[in-house]
Amino acid sequence: MPIAMVTRRMDQGQPATWVKSLLLLGALLFALLAFYPQQARANLDCSVANVNMDFGTAETGTDVVSWTCTIYSDNPANTTLCLSPGDPYPGTPDAPAMQNSTGTLLYYHLFRDPGLTQPLTPAEPATVPVSMPAGIGVTTGGTITIYGRIDPGQTVASGDYVGDFFNSVLGFIAEGSSECQSSIQVGDEIYTGRAGTFEATANREASCTISALGDADFGNVLQTDTNLSTSTQISVNCPVGTAYFIGLEPSNGNDDGAGVMAGSAGNSDTPGYQLRSASATGPIWGNSATETSVGNGVAGTGTGAADAISVFVTLPSTAFRPDSYSDVVTVNLNF
Known part of the structure; x- marks a missing residue:
């Protein structure tokens, strides 16, 4: 209470009504402060x-x-x-x-x-x-x-x-x-x-898929045929903007795409073939591609859809005994 701060001197015999008024004012202020509404709060x-x-x-x-x-x-x-x-x-x-x-x-x-x-x-x-x-x-x-x-x-x-x-x-x-x-x-x-x-x-994370769309089939050939060629396609699906590099590896492991086919049991003839890109006379397609370099493979960039890429196979000579010949080529996709 501010009463202690009052320095007014009372004359002797003067009524002390002002002190009572001050006390009442202090009580009134206290009452107003006590009931002042606080901020509402959710229940x-x-x-x-x-x-x-x-x-x-x-x-x-x-x-x-x-x-x-x-x-x-x-x-x-x-x-x-x-x-x-x-x-x-x-x-x-x-x-x-x-x-x-x-x-x-x-x-x-x-x-x-x-x-x-x-x-x-x-x-x-x-x-x-x-x-x-x-x-x-x-x-x-x-x-x-x-x-x-x-x-x-x-x-x-x-x-x-x-x-x-x-x-x-x-x-x-x-x-x-x-x-x-x-x-x-x-x-x-x-x-x-x-x-x-x-x-x-x-x-x-970059995720690509690859699949073969068919075999490269020379069909029936004559022993006098030379420089034959055929082709097939592989399908690559990579995210938009993803760079990829494809290598082809014949079953003999040759990194330059030079493979050999095998006939039936007991047949020792092994016709040789060459994998190529772009065309039957295009660059050889081997298996030296990596995640960051095309090497002797084929490079591409993902479109978000399946992209078909042609593979060409050449057969320089058919001087081998009659039989059915085949080989398996592994497609390596690097990205």
Whole structure:
């Protein structure tokens, strides 16, 4: 109280009414301060840690989302907590996506169940029941598990991919509604959750596939034929922008693409052939290619689709006994 600071001197015999007034003023100020309203607080307040579906290098992912609720009420709380993704970027609600630094899109979907049959969408949020006793500052918590899958059949460049869901909600489902709301009123009480950003990340490593589209068949030849040629194709599918180098290795292990064919048992004749690229008179196609160098192989760059590459085989001479001859060539794809 400021009474100790008063230095006014009373004349003898003067009524001391001013002291009483000062005491009343101090009491009034105390009363006003005591009942000044504080900032309103939700009766049930729930929050969640950062939500991040990290696929890593896998095709599927799982995110265990931790939530916490605190009650400030003389009444117990019984409600349904929900987690709803918001507006995806990039992509659309029906086709959310992640993108790399060059803008290449990688599409994925989120689910509420490990069998990946129940989509996670704003209209179909993940839910968990919450029951809390009455109390002031009483806290409880739990988890909501969500699942993800990279859409199959995508061939994209290697690198890091990131996507977001903006306006995502950790909230409540009011009675008679299916919408996940960040705040609802239950009687005279307010339940408050959070709105925020949901992130999805992935890392794609370069992944290429290669297959043979058929045999290189010379058919029936005469012993007088010379300088015969035939061809076939191989199919290569690599992510957009991925450099690759292809080597061909005959069964005899020759790195210059010079192989030999074998006939039936007891036949010692071994017709020799040569593998070539571009044409029947093109460069030899051997097996010195590596992950960083074409060597005597063939180089290419992925388009994200299957690319057909021709292989030519020449047979300089047919001076061998009648029989069926064949060999197996191994295709080595380096990327």
